[in-house]
Amino acid sequence: MDELSKDAVTADSPEESAAAASPPTGLSRRGLLGLALGGGVASLAVGVGAGLTGGVALGRARAEADAENAYEFFGAHQAGITTPVQEHLHFAAFDMMPRTDRDDLITLLQDWTYAASRMTQGLEVSATGAVGGDAEVPPDDTGEALGLPASGLTITFGLGPSLFQNEDGDRYGIASRRPESLERLPAFLGDDLDPQTSHGDLCIQACADDPQVAVHAIRNLSRIAFGRARLRWSQLGFGKTSRTTSDQATPRNLFGFKDGTANILADDTAALDESVWVAASDEPSWMAGGSYLVARKIAMLIETWDRVRLSEQDTIIGRDKGVGAPLSGGDEFAAPDFGGSAIDANAHVRLAHPSQNDGIRILRRGFNYVNGNNDLGRLDAGLFFLSYQRDPQQFIALQRRLSTDRMNEYIRHVGSGIWAIPAGAKPGSYVGAGLFD
Amino acid sequence: MDELSKDAVTADSPEESAAAASPPTGLSRRGLLGLALGGGVASLAVGVGAGLTGGVALGRARAEADAENAYEFFGAHQAGITTPVQEHLHFAAFDMMPRTDRDDLITLLQDWTYAASRMTQGLEVSATGAVGGDAEVPPDDTGEALGLPASGLTITFGLGPSLFQNEDGDRYGIASRRPESLERLPAFLGDDLDPQTSHGDLCIQACADDPQVAVHAIRNLSRIAFGRARLRWSQLGFGKTSRTTSDQATPRNLFGFKDGTANILADDTAALDESVWVAASDEPSWMAGGSYLVARKIAMLIETWDRVRLSEQDTIIGRDKGVGAPLSGGDEFAAPDFGGSAIDANAHVRLAHPSQNDGIRILRRGFNYVNGNNDLGRLDAGLFFLSYQRDPQQFIALQRRLSTDRMNEYIRHVGSGIWAIPAGAKPGSYVGAGLFD
Numbered sequence: 001m002d003e004l005s006k007d008a009v010t011a012d013s014p015e016e017s018a019a020a021a022s023p024p025t026g027l028s029r030r031g032l033l034g035l036a037l038g039g040g041v042a043s044l045a046v047g048v049g050a051g052l053t054g055g056v057a058l059g060r061a062r063a064e065a066d067a068e069n070a071y072e073f074f075g076a077h078q079a080g081i082t083t084p085v086q087e088h089l090h091f092a093a094f095d096m097m098p099r100t101d102r103d104d105l106i107t108l109l110q111d112w113t114y115a116a117s118r119m120t121q122g123l124e125v126s127a128t129g130a131v132g133g134d135a136e137v138p139p140d141d142t143g144e145a146l147g148l149p150a151s152g153l154t155i156t157f158g159l160g161p162s163l164f165q166n167e168d169g170d171r172y173g174i175a176s177r178r179p180e181s182l183e184r185l186p187a188f189l190g191d192d193l194d195p196q197t198s199h200g201d202l203c204i205q206a207c208a209d210d211p212q213v214a215v216h217a218i219r220n221l222s223r224i225a226f227g228r229a230r231l232r233w234s235q236l237g238f239g240k241t242s243r244t245t246s247d248q249a250t251p252r253n254l255f256g257f258k259d260g261t262a263n264i265l266a267d268d269t270a271a272l273d274e275s276v277w278v279a280a281s282d283e284p285s286w287m288a289g290g291s292y293l294v295a296r297k298i299a300m301l302i303e304t305w306d307r308v309r310l311s312e313q314d315t316i317i318g319r320d321k322g323v324g325a326p327l328s329g330g331d332e333f334a335a336p337d338f339g340g341s342a343i344d345a346n347a348h349v350r351l352a353h354p355s356q357n358d359g360i361r362i363l364r365r366g367f368n369y370v371n372g373n374n375d376l377g378r379l380d381a382g383l384f385f386l387s388y389q390r391d392p393q394q395f396i397a398l399q400r401r402l403s404t405d406r407m408n409e410y411i412r413h414v415g416s417g418i419w420a421i422p423a424g425a426k427p428g429s430y431v432g433a434g435l436f437d
Numbered sequence: 438m439d440e441l442s443k444d445a446v447t448a449d450s451p452e453e454s455a456a457a458a459s460p461p462t463g464l465s466r467r468g469l470l471g472l473a474l475g476g477g478v479a480s481l482a483v484g485v486g487a488g489l490t491g492g493v494a495l496g497r498a499r500a501e502a503d504a505e506n507a508y509e510f511f512g513a514h515q516a517g518i519t520t521p522v523q524e525h526l527h528f529a530a531f532d533m534m535p536r537t538d539r540d541d542l543i544t545l546l547q548d549w550t551y552a553a554s555r556m557t558q559g560l561e562v563s564a565t566g567a568v569g570g571d572a573e574v575p576p577d578d579t580g581e582a583l584g585l586p587a588s589g590l591t592i593t594f595g596l597g598p599s600l601f602q603n604e605d606g607d608r609y610g611i612a613s614r615r616p617e618s619l620e621r622l623p624a625f626l627g628d629d630l631d632p633q634t635s636h637g638d639l640c641i642q643a644c645a646d647d648p649q650v651a652v653h654a655i656r657n658l659s660r661i662a663f664g665r666a667r668l669r670w671s672q673l674g675f676g677k678t679s680r681t682t683s684d685q686a687t688p689r690n691l692f693g694f695k696d697g698t699a700n701i702l703a704d705d706t707a708a709l710d711e712s713v714w715v716a717a718s719d720e721p722s723w724m725a726g727g728s729y730l731v732a733r734k735i736a737m738l739i740e741t742w743d744r745v746r747l748s749e750q751d752t753i754i755g756r757d758k759g760v761g762a763p764l765s766g767g768d769e770f771a772a773p774d775f776g777g778s779a780i781d782a783n784a785h786v787r788l789a790h791p792s793q794n795d796g797i798r799i800l801r802r803g804f805n806y807v808n809g810n811n812d813l814g815r816l817d818a819g820l821f822f823l824s825y826q827r828d829p830q831q832f833i834a835l836q837r838r839l840s841t842d843r844m845n846e847y848i849r850h851v852g853s854g855i856w857a858i859p860a861g862a863k864p865g866s867y868v869g870a871g872l873f874d
Contacts (some may be wrong), residue, residue, distance in 0.1 A: 256580020
């Protein structure tokens with residue numbers, strides 16, 4: 001391990017922090033040198049440009065990215081949860097490498113924090129980046145995002161149950177700090193999980209309005225993890241199927257229905273405190289300000305669904321396909337009336353609705369996915385479901401309630417995972433620091 | 438086969454044609470009824486809206502799509518070749534079903550033309566679409582693009598060598614009309630082709646600035662093909678790695694290098710006539726105004742590449758990674774000087790350059806792809822290479838020249854296909870009509 005990682009992050013403001021945090025382990029001391037020559041974000045760009053063949057200030061385009069499109073990395077909560085849902089997702093699950101120790105885990109989280117705090121601001125993973133360093137070593141940054149703005153990139157880190165304890169025991173001395181409810185999800189009726197697209201010691205949710213930016217983030221974070229953690233599985237997604245702010249139109253999933261009409265919105269702080277953020281009074285205390293992420297890869301039997309008559313599709317969902325209104329009447333945002341028979345007893349909207357679940361709500365943040373097609377010529381497509389909740393029991397209760405969902409005939413849950421999402425890092429600290437206090 | 442398909446497309450203007458073309462086979466006569474009630478594109482939208490539960494004119498959002506972002510489907514050449522490269526790709530290869538006949542192929546091409554001419558204008562596949570038809574039958578349109586604009590969608594159709602003749606013989610009575618040069622590409626040094634991602638009787642290239650729009654197009658065209666053709670393989674792509682107009686910045690591929698600097702541009706009509714469009718004097722005459730499409734799925738050994746030192750990366754490509762300038766000097770658009778030793782004898786830019794290949798040029802239109810990762814935790818990623826040329830020999834000659842390309846150590850060609858791209862359809866006709874004259 002590179003010693004530079006240990007005393008990482010000491011600055012106060014995000015910009016200083018991005019500049020002052022140590023370079024990722026393995027990215028060498030050239031990073032520090034570059035930072036010494038630079039000083040702040042703006043001068044970094046010039047510093048990088050000055051080193052270029054041709055003399056063009058390459059870094060400038062990224063440093064000058066539209067500020068509205070760059071989300072703060074540091075804060076009370078991690079970004080990427082209530083952030084307005086971006087157009088693209090690259091989700092990745094990682095496993096720690098054999099024979100790694102507590103310091104490896106801590107420095108990995110520090111190095112990831114450092115790189116994420118830079119990339120979310122439209123910067124490269126280090127000051128010397130793709131082309132500003134010593135030409136006789138591999139570049140720090142892989143370069144495919146050079147010239148692209150931050151593109152709304154958020155990077156959200158999670159800690160899986162197996163990180164705290166697995167068949168090898170308490171590898172990192174954190175077993176006693178595992179949140180009691182952080183454990184592999186129970187089997188649900190109809191589960192058809194592929195271990196190749198399930199679970200993982202760690203996860204990273206990278207969302208951006210440009211897929212190249214999201215892919216660049218996961219690729220470079222994977223590279224930074226070299227020798228410490230390894231990509232277990234990953235999935236790209238598009239066309240956000242939930243909205244998290246009231247000015248976002250409700251998008252449609254691959255069944256052609258609006259999805260996310262009744263989602264928890266970013267400005268509903270009461271609902272967020274009630275249903276999404278772990279409270280200071282919750283256990284364990286290091287999770288305060290955090291959340292729990294559930295990912296479910298839900299394959300849709302597209303071709304079968306497409307042969308269902310429209311009235312039956314409406315009945316299954318409990319909403320009108322056109323405007324998304326509940327079948328009990330009104331417009332998209334009308335409260336469904338479950339008293340009469342307009343909405344089927346096993347319609348999706350009824351079974352999933354808070355009023356039918358003791359008020360349980362979750363914040364959904366899913367994306368559509370298409371992974372080509374299978375040997376029968378059927379699209380390998382569906383919903384990459386992501387939800388954030390204060391306690392995993394919220395998801396478990398809702399998912400159990402959906403066991404009689406009429407939609408189940410047309411979907412298969414093929415991937416699953418759960419991760420603790422620590423609070424946001426303070427400038428000068430790193431994501432997950434509270435776990436090691 | 439539905440008789441309505443036979444006397445398809447008789448109107449003169451694109452709009453009339455979209456309205457007057459027959460509904461896709463299998464999508465029933467309800468389409469025609471809807472058209473009779475409507476009349477033009479604008480009134481169609483109202484017609485659809487009027488049928489909705491809730492009474493909201495749903496079709497309107499798509500019909501009012503920004504005209505600048507909707508490309509004409511009909512024309513001298515098919516769209517999607519010189520069209521400014523969009524952000525997203527869904528490419529699909531199809532095989533005809535057993536026991537289909539010439540009429541099946543013709544009506545399929547007619548039905549695809551009809552649906553493509555609508556979807557590229559931001560309309561649904563038929564007048565009744567996803568929610569405007571009889572609720573007691575499956576909807577014509579799958580609905581996930583409802584409310585989305587045309588998003589620059591282009592749909593480009595191709596005819597593979599196996600369509601003209603395969604092990605079952607001359608299934609469609611067109612073997613004698615096969616372009617002599619339309620045959621499966623020869624094996625190239627280092628090929629590692631997977632038949633599951635190669636070849637196909639037909640292909641469709643759907644490009645759009647919104648992936649949901651491109652996916653919607655392929656899904657609905659697959660659905661329309663039901664019983665006649667079946668999806669053989671498909672691939673999503675993003676982050677165009679070529680530019681086709683001079684106002685597009687040169688994007689970067691997943692090696693982090695600018696790609697497409699020296700591409701043929703849409704306004705270079707002399708180069709297009711010389712190198713891309715089949716001339717009226719070329720054989721066969723039914724291909725005049727068309728082109729030939731080569732697709733190569735090129736896996737990149739990302740992690741290996743990322744460990745190569747910067748100077749070596751530059752040497753392999755023959756360009757500077759930062760600004761994309763040839764190593765012989767100048768800026769990105771400077772002509773490379775191959776006289777000296779600045780550019781390695783086996784650098785990619787040298788071997789691929791027209792000056793080193795008797796002036797041979799092709800129009801490239803590739804995209805990056807990422808299909809998750811493999812069991813070793815390595816990204817399954819690379820370049821989905823697409824090129825258009827007047828004659829397949831152009832690609833073959835260039836690809837043979839690349840046999841000593843230093844880049845080959847870091848790539849594997851894992852998929853391949855070639856298709857004849859007929860000229861654009863005239864309003865009132867359909868793509869490929871000339872083949873059946």
